[in-house]
Amino acid sequence: MKNFECTVCHNREGKELLLINKPDRFEVSIGVSARGYERRWVECLECGTVNNVLPDDSLNRIAALRSAYYEVDFQGSDVSQKYELVMSLPPDQSDNAGRVNRVISFCERWFENRSNFKVMDIGAGTGVFLSRLVDQTDGKWDCLGVEPDPRAAEHLKRIDKFRVHEGLYSGGADFVGFNLVTLNKVLEHIEHPEPFLRDVVESLDSENGIIYIEVPDTMTIDLRPPNDNILGALHCHLYDPRSLSNLLHMTGLSILSVARVADPSGKLTVYAFAAPTQAIMRKEFPHE
């Protein structure tokens, strides 16, 4: 299709998977016109990433909104109320419970020594993930939540379960030496994920660090209604196991595990654990 460029691999050949012809609630809130509106989800024929191709009118306005996601998403509702509600869900109804179990059991297998274990969650949001992680590891892991939205960050400081950095994650010397960095439903908000992930790799402990990433699944297009929140204007990409693996590989990471999961909330998710290739080469595995 014309005028397509994949924002992950810059290939220009794409296949349209879905056409949406009216602005979503976020676009309506910033005055994007419904007249002649066309937004497309386009699969890159090279790397397989599905790109959200916005009309120019919307693209120009939505950039600011993407970095202040919670401003609109929590409109009229209180972050703390949402936190209490989600924390009270029974484990079989909670996306976060499954996520926390997955992360802990993987880390227990991968890291022989988990003393002074440092965790950073980028885009901590309501803090449910880190709270459950802290609870289930008896507070033994040193956890940092990074959250740009001031209201969400204030809420995170108030619950006082882990350290909080209020602001956008920017990489660099303030964020180094982590054994585990988690990105739960964050990467799809970032238009150019490769340079971002390169910074994240620099935040890992160079000998003993892994990344856990969750992104929305391409299959959302086939299996969920077109007005699903995941298919809205704020999200830049959808992934499948191959395209997520490609992206991680581009940033110098090796895949340790990649899979699809249908979350209790109905979300279709692809997740991966990955580590810097050089670190894996030096890792000593126990042998018989």
Ligand SMILES: [Zn+2]
């Ligand atoms: Zn591509």
